[in-house]
Amino acid sequence: xxxxxxxGGGLVQPGGSLRxxxxxxxxxxxxxxxSWVRQAPGKGLEWVSVIYSGGSTYxxxxxxxxxxxxxxxxxxxxxxxxNSLRAEDTAVYYCALIVVGAFDIWGxxxxxxxSS
Amino acid sequence: xxxxTQSPGTLSLSPxxxxxxxxxxxxxxxxxxxxxxxxxxxxxxxxxxxxxxSRATGIPDRFSGSGSGTDFTLTISRLxxxxxxxxxxxxxxxxxxxxxxxxxxxxxx
Numbered sequence: 001x002x003x004x005x006x007x008g009g010g011l012v013q014p015g016g017s018l019r020x021x022x023x024x025x026x027x028x029x030x031x032x033x034x035s036w037v038r039q040a041p042g043k044g045l046e047w048v049s050v051i052y053s054g055g056s057t058y059x060x061x062x063x064x065x066x067x068x069x070x071x072x073x074x075x076x077x078x079x080x081x082x083n084s085l086r087a088e089d090t091a092v093y094y095c096a097l098i099v100v101g102a103f104d105i106w107g108x109x110x111x112x113x114x115s116s
Numbered sequence: 117x118x119x120x121t122q123s124p125g126t127l128s129l130s131p132x133x134x135x136x137x138x139x140x141x142x143x144x145x146x147x148x149x150x151x152x153x154x155x156x157x158x159x160x161x162x163x164x165x166x167x168x169x170s171r172a173t174g175i176p177d178r179f180s181g182s183g184s185g186t187d188f189t190l191t192i193s194r195l196x197x198x199x200x201x202x203x204x205x206x207x208x209x210x211x212x213x214x215x216x217x218x219x220x221x222x223x224x225x
Contacts, residue, residue, distance in 0.1 A: 035214070045153075045161065045204055047214035058212055094160055101149035101208030102166035109160055 002026035002105050004095050009110030016085050016114070022078040022095030022107055030073045033098035036080045038091035039109075046091075049080065050098065063089075085114045118143050120205055120217035128225040135192040137220045139205035144185050149208035152181055152190045155219075156201045164203075165190060192222075200224050 008020040020036070036048040049059045049069040057069050068081040078095050090113050096103040119142040129135055139150075147168040153161040163172040165181035168188060178193040192199055205217040 037214075044219045045155075045206075045216040047216065050212065050214070100166055101214075102151035102163055102172075102206070103153070103161070103214075104163050104166075104172065106160040106162070 002097070004097065004105060004107035006093065006095055006107040006110040009093065009112045011113045011115065012085055013116050014086060014114055017081070017083045018085065018112060020080040020082065020093055020095075020110055020112070022080075024076050024078065024097075027097065029071050029076050029078055034069075034071065034078045035096050035098050035103065036069060036078075037094045037096055037103065037106075038089075038112075039094070040088075040091040043091075048093070051078070082112070085112075087114050090114050117213060118145060118207055118209055118215050120207060120215055122203075122205055122217035122220045124220060125218075126221045126223060128223050129195055130225045131195050131197055133195050135190075135195055135199070135222055137190040137192075137203055137222070139183075139188040139190070139217050141186045141188075141207060145188075145207045145209070147184050150181075150183070150188050151206045151208075152179075153204045153206065154199075154201045155204065161204065195222075197224075 003025045005023045012018050035050040051057045051069045066084045070079045092109040094109045095107045097105040121140045123138045150168040152165040155161040169181045180191045182189050202219045202221050204219050
């Protein structure tokens with residue numbers, strides 16, 4: 001069964017850092033396009049970042065220079081390193097498997113709260 | 117950047133009725149890269165439609181997608197109680213960019 005399980009969310013102060021993990025099963029992370037999508041409380045969906053099978057990475061303007069997407073092939077895990085966090089980064093963060101430009105499989109999400 | 121505008125913001129219908137949700141793009145979108153999602157409270161989104169009109173695995177045939185260019189539609193032919201949720205459209209473009217609409221809430225009348 002194809003599954004994604006996120007972890008690593010929590011409460012962090014403004015300016016702090018956090019690393020999210022997304023453990024995949026049923027498929028190989030490094031052979032696919034993988035992404036992070038977030039949803040602020042009561043708001044819509046916002047794409048954050050993508051890593052392609054070839055290793056290229058891309059970011060939304062709102063997180064560029066602060067967030068880094070990466071993967072660990074032997075652990076079959078996707079990561080999102082988040083630095084210089086701001087209050088507006090507060091959201092549920094989902095990892096997702098992309099197929100033909102669509103977010104096909106989603107994890108259950110992990111909550112990140114940036115507050116003092 | 118392509119902006120997706122969904123309408124209406126809220127749609128109030130009864131079970132058994134037909135629902136028509138609209139997604140309009142600020143520029144032409146490749147039909148191959150237009151998708152629709154359903155999200156229920158406290159749950160992750162679920163892919164319904166990809167490529168504008170192809171149903172994802174396990175999606176009932178009462179869900180259908182259509183459209184091209186800048187105008188796309190999600191139709192639910194006969195609403196079931198479990199269909200009341202928020203629906204998002206999404207496009208993938210060059211750069212790359214992945215853009216979501218602001219969502220349509222489908223509520224029970």
